[in-house]
Amino acid sequence: MEPPEAPRRIALVDANSFYCSAEKVWRPDLEHVPVVVLSNNDGCVVARDALVKKLGVPMGVPWFQLRDQARKNHWPIVAFSSNYELYGDMSRRFHTVLAQFCAPGEQERYSIDECFLDLSCHRIDPMTTGHEIKNRVKQWTGLGVCVGFGRSKTQAKLANNIAKKQPAFGGVCDLTSMTEHELQALLETVPVQDVWGVGRKIAEALIRGGITTAAQLRRTDPKRIRERFTVVVERTVSELNGVPCIAWEDQPPAKKQIISSRSFGGPIYTVDELADAVRMHAGMAAAKLRQQGSVAGRVGVFIETNRFRPQDPQYSPFKSIKLPVPSDDTAVITTWAIQVLRATFRPFRFVKAGVMLDDIRERGVTQGSLFDALPPERDLKREKLMGVLDKANDKWGRGTLGIGSAGVKGEREWSMNRSMVSPRYSTRWDELREVT
DNA sequence: TCTGGGGTCCTAGGACCC
DNA sequence: TCTGGGGTCCTAGGACCC
Numbered sequence: 512m513e514p515p516e517a518p519r520r521i522a523l524v525d526a527n528s529f530y531c532s533a534e535k536v537w538r539p540d541l542e543h544v545p546v547v548v549l550s551n552n553d554g555c556v557v558a559r560d561a562l563v564k565k566l567g568v569p570m571g572v573p574w575f576q577l578r579d580q581a582r583k584n585h586w587p588i589v590a591f592s593s594n595y596e597l598y599g600d601m602s603r604r605f606h607t608v609l610a611q612f613c614a615p616g617e618q619e620r621y622s623i624d625e626c627f628l629d630l631s632c633h634r635i636d637p638m639t640t641g642h643e644i645k646n647r648v649k650q651w652t653g654l655g656v657c658v659g660f661g662r663s664k665t666q667a668k669l670a671n672n673i674a675k676k677q678p679a680f681g682g683v684c685d686l687t688s689m690t691e692h693e694l695q696a697l698l699e700t701v702p703v704q705d706v707w708g709v710g711r712k713i714a715e716a717l718i719r720g721g722i723t724t725a726a727q728l729r730r731t732d733p734k735r736i737r738e739r740f741t742v743v744v745e746r747t748v749s750e751l752n753g754v755p756c757i758a759w760e761d762q763p764p765a766k767k768q769i770i771s772s773r774s775f776g777g778p779i780y781t782v783d784e785l786a787d788a789v790r791m792h793a794g795m796a797a798a799k800l801r802q803q804g805s806v807a808g809r810v811g812v813f814i815e816t817n818r819f820r821p822q823d824p825q826y827s828p829f830k831s832i833k834l835p836v837p838s839d840d841t842a843v844i845t846t847w848a849i850q851v852l853r854a855t856f857r858p859f860r861f862v863k864a865g866v867m868l869d870d871i872r873e874r875g876v877t878q879g880s881l882f883d884a885l886p887p888e889r890d891l892k893r894e895k896l897m898g899v900l901d902k903a904n905d906k907w908g909r910g911t912l913g914i915g916s917a918g919v920k921g922e923r924e925w926s927m928n929r930s931m932v933s934p935r936y937s938t939r940w941d942e943l944r945e946v947t
Numbered sequence: 948t949c950t951g952g953g954g955t956c957c958t959a960g961g962a963c964c965c
Numbered sequence: 966t967c968t969g970g971g972g973t974c975c976t977a978g979g980a981c982c983c
Contacts, residue, residue: 549951550951551951552950552951553949554951555950557952572950573950575948578949621983624983625983708981710980711980711981713980741958742956742957743956743980743981768955769954770953770954773951773952774952817950819949
């Protein structure tokens with residue numbers, strides 16, 4: 512029999528209103544002004560600061576609706592177009608500070624603004640360490656964070672949620688030092704839909720069955736949960752009980768699917784204009800593919816009409832095709848994508864297009880066709896060309912170089928609207944913050 | 948007029964094979 | 966002419982996450 516494993520202690524550090532905070536760090540004049548950040552195309556609200564949340568603005572509202580509402584109510588809301596170069600750099604700083612608190616394999620960069628730390632092997636007082644983390648991130652990056660400690664990732668997420676929503680905790684919540692009785696009592700205060708892994712549908716079903724709090728979910732019979740739902744929810748119950756079921760991933764695994772898509776700045780009606788956008792997305796997706804050293808075996812294309820206009824005829828097909836030989840070559844992927852597009856196109860009023868790469872595997876270990884006498888030779892000339900493409904787009908910005916007319920910089924009907932974008936303060940010399 | 952983008956995992960069901 | 970069950974692979978769709 513194996514010795515029982517020592518209990519784990521996992522921290523989840525989560526930045527508060529990350530995109531808004533990343534903007535406000537550079538705009539101290541906006542400290543007391545409500546701020547939102549918009550999705551691509553200035554479509555929806557994807558981030559709200561504390562002041563906007565207090566106004567009762569829900570996540571995901573269309574900006575044109577909020578703008579009118581703000582005008583009517585005299586809310587001085589300031590909106591920013593999304594500035595991913597800025598957020599990416601702020602994220603890098605955030606994770607770099609957190610790396611100081613653990614060994615390399617003990618950090619999992621879960622998302623742009625969330626990070627798990629496995630501190631099981633550190634002799635720490637969680638509350639003290641939690642506040643140290645919070646203070647140091649604030650001091651070095653300007654970002655506010657909350658810290659949650661638990662015996663599993665789900666518990667750590669839950670602790671973080673409590674730290675965020677219950678001011679009495681002061682931004683740090685430690686479930687690992689609580690008695691069973693304290694833990695269960697605290698979880699009584701958490702609605703079941705706040706549990707990580709319980710979304711809208713499952714929450715509805717649970718509540719119908721009389722399970723309304725995290726404490727109740729924790730006490731359910733895993734077998735019955737599995738019969739009623741899936742293994743995913745069963746694992747959540749185990750995790751709530753402090754039994755880790757979700758793997759630790761300190762190295763980000765290679766993507767199994769890569770998507771590039773975007774709404775257009777305005778509606779598009781012709782296949783040639785769609786082809787232009789699809790070429791751009793094929794190029795973007797292929798570049799991501801090369802970056803992780805993979806090839807794709809399937810290329811798919813989707814185009815969409817506007818589902819918010821019920822008066823319009825709707826047509827939103829997705830079609831994919833298996834490549835004769837898996838590839839990471841922009842020209843190859845583009846050619847097939849355009850072919851798929853032309854096969855599905857019908858004249859409608861389109862508002863969005865995208866390219867999806869599937870059946871992704873490591874480059875170099877690909878099996879050639881049975882009928883190939885020799886393994887397919889790698890085309891060194893093409894690889895060199897792709898290398899130049901990637902370097903140029905990396906250095907001078909996306910869409911500097913493309914195949915054919917794809918992604919040549921300039922205004923088109925389908926290019927994005929982002930009229931309220933802030934400077935890239937931290938990554939471009941010519942956009943540095945000026946102090947006068 | 949204007950309503951995001953990019954992922955993962957699981958399950959069910961059909962095709963196909965032995 | 967009739968009839969079976971088990972296994973695998975693939976795909977579509979649903980649910981979740983940030």
